[in-house]
Amino acid sequence: MVPFFVLFAAVTLAPLGYAAWMSLFREESSGLGFGGTERVFAGIGNFTEALTDPAFLGSFGHIAVYCLIYIPVMIGGALALALLVDSALTRAKRFFQIAYYLPHAVPGLVASIIWLYLYTPGLSPVTEALQGLGVHWNFFGADEALYSIVNVSAWQWIGYNMIIFYAGLQAIPRETLEAATVDGAGAFRTAFQVKVPMIRSTVVLTLLFTCVGAIQLFDAPKLIQLRATELGSEWSPTMYIYAQAFESRDYGLAAAASLLLALVAGLLSFVVTKLGNRWKAAA
Template sequence: MTTTAPPAPRTTRAAPARTGRVTNRRSERFACGMLMGPFFVLFVAVFLIPVATVVWLSFFSDDQPGLGFGPESSVFVGLRSYLAVLSDPTFLGGLGTVVLYCLSYLPLMVVGALVLALLLDSGVVRLRAWAQLVLFLPHAVPGIIAAIIWLYLYTPGLSPVVELLGKADVTVDFLGVHAVLPSIVNIALWSNLGYNMVIFYAALQAVPRQVLEAAVIDGAGPVRTALRIKTPLVRPSIVMVAMFTLIWALQLFTEPMLLSQSTPMISSRFSPSMYIYDAAFTRNNYGLAAAASVILLICTIALSYGVTRWSNRGGNREEAIR
């Protein structure tokens, strides 16, 4: 008579695997938290808290009771400061000036930096390392120093450029009513063109060489390769440079502030940033300055969002065509 042994109990090994996965997820979340924690701390301390403070200040104003002999006190004024800013023709004129500045500066910066990067990447320029260094060096000069240098070059009686043009019977008033804005654009281009060129050049170095070799085999020349192959492949870098240039241009302050010392064509409220400075430190109206700052912030966010949506829409169209 034979007896059969009872079947051995089945052991499940899924539990240790699940435990390991949970442990790995926890470790990944902890690592992400440790890496992102300093960023969020700085983001809250440097951006969110100042923005919240400015928004809070924009709803208050310092008023003196009675005939103005008593101590000042902060009173809630609601949207009065915003209405005052939006109805001030000097602020609206400053916005118009910045719009003209962006329309002239943004295309010159993006196209100029891209063309220089394409020339360096094509191999036409010899000693590329030295060319990159020479083009990047102006960015290493602080903005204030750069504005002082160009102020010297723009001022009649001091500038060797104006003197040479005068000997050639060419009269140019760089600080005149028609040339002051192009003069400011020239300072910004001289300071930042090399920096953006380096960004584009680094993006071009990441383009696969196989794609370029295939374009050459298909008979594409250097110009067609640059326009039809390289430029679309570095589109994300172009969008990034355009967005950062736009944000920087909307905060126009250093160049006109220094040039205003030598020309009456630049007033103390030439740009929104100068308007904010004048309201806060000349007129001591911090509520008005805070309201103008919030309006400028909203305009910057709206334009940046518009550039992002436009770039994404263009990228989707290109993908659909392909």
């Protein structure tokens, strides 16, 4: 276990400690700015500035709305696909497992670029097909851009989570399913009253990972924002941190915002785990 802890300390604990140190300082210019900058101790000043910045607080509101749409779509879609693949009527199961998983094998940045092309009028066969059907949908509109981001994320992660759900379904004793069939349960009733309750732990674990990953959303909105300018460069918490660090060069504020985001992720993990344990206990 020593190599794991060494690597964990190097890539997780050390960066967290350095971010905590950076969050206590800020860069200040002297005079008219010609004298360079000076690092001064800010204490909790950077944290206070982040917590009172409407852009930072608003980014969590954007992610909350995103999660309300994305999480049901992703969890529901992955579970539905897993149940279909696990069905006795499904043929070529190995093919469908690989086919559904392939989008996850594409790096997130590349997936976002692919969908950016598919969303662009004049270049995309998707927009041309929609126009041919008389449907006019602006993927980069102020109201539609959120759904474009949800689609990119769902396309990439549904197959991955489907594999996890399918593995859980395969662990269900076949005798249990046979008993349900003998008792007269049909395929639909067996799926939702026998299979799903028996993989509650898997569903809760997937939901936990999905929530933590959702609040760290960056690639899709960052690229789509290039065309959907209404989103703004600080639409998500990670985009806000990126803007402060690499556009404003305010590394102290970026470090403080990063630590606050990590705190929110920890609290969210705690809440999801507690609710999930109650759901499993109610079985």
